[in-house]
Amino acid sequence: MAVAADVGELRRLARRRTPRMVFDYVDGAAEGERSMARAVRAFDRVEFAPHVLRDVAEAPTSVEVLGRRVAMPVVLAPTGFTRMMHRGGERAVARAAERAGVPYTLSTMGTTTAGDVAAAAPGGWNWFQLYVVRDRARNLERLALAEAAGMDVLVVTVDVPVAGRGCGTCGTA
Numbered sequence: 001m002a003v004a005a006d007v008g009e010l011r012r013l014a015r016r017r018t019p020r021m022v023f024d025y026v027d028g029a030a031e032g033e034r035s036m037a038r039a040v041r042a043f044d045r046v047e048f049a050p051h052v053l054r055d056v057a058e059a060p061t062s063v064e065v066l067g068r069r070v071a072m073p074v075v076l077a078p079t080g081f082t083r084m085m086h087r088g089g090e091r092a093v094a095r096a097a098e099r100a101g102v103p104y105t106l107s108t109m110g111t112t113t114a115g116d117v118a119a120a121a122p123g124g125w126n127w128f129q130l131y132v133v134r135d136r137a138r139n140l141e142r143l144a145l146a147e148a149a150g151m152d153v154l155v156v157t158v159d160v161p162v163a164g165r166g167c168g169t170c171g172t173a
């Protein structure tokens with residue numbers, strides 16, 4: 001981590017160290033990967049507007065999100081199968097979010113239970129993401145587990161009515 005100057009270098013390190021299938025799950029996108037390329041182009045266009053010759057002794061980044069203060073305007077988005085990428089998995093990401101003072105979102109496709117995430121990061125603000133499936137009892141069961149673990153924000157993913165090819169593992173079953 002310390003030798004990586006930017007995300008591109010982290011990606012190159014990960015590619016060297018990670019099994020191909022796992023790397024592709026994280027790095028790849030559906031079909032021709034056009035929407036991902038568009039997202040990358042959109043981020044490339046973002047530029048910080050520099051304000052020079054100002055007092056920057058204090059540069060607070062904290063903002064209010066859903067009525068609570070967080071350290072910066074960042075939320076860690078849900079990722080499925082996180083333990084496939086690293087044995088620390090969801091617990092490690094939730095702990096990092098707790099340390100950074102930002103919310104962490106556990107995925108429906110997570111590989112750690114809501115209870116275990118909450119136990120790993122008890123001082124963190126842990127959210128839960130739901131893929132709504134046809135089996136309503138299953139949805140309610142997942143929500144009950146998240147709620148029992150103290151997760152009080154629900155993220156509903158609505159843009160996966162069908163899984164794109166190349167995205168076989170992000171299905172909603």
Ligand SMILES: Cc1cc2nc3c(=O)[nH]c(=O)nc-3n(C[C@H](O)[C@H](O)[C@H](O)COP(=O)(O)O)c2cc1C
Nearest residue numbers: 025026027039077078079080107108109129157170
């Ligand atoms: C490896 C990986 C796994 C993901 N798994 C989920 C998931 O389980 N549930 C979900 O709602 N979104 C999932 N997403 C989508 C992310 O939460 C996020 O919305 C998306 O990557 C867009 O944010 P980005 O532009 O910062 O990557 C996943 C994304 C990646 C890259």
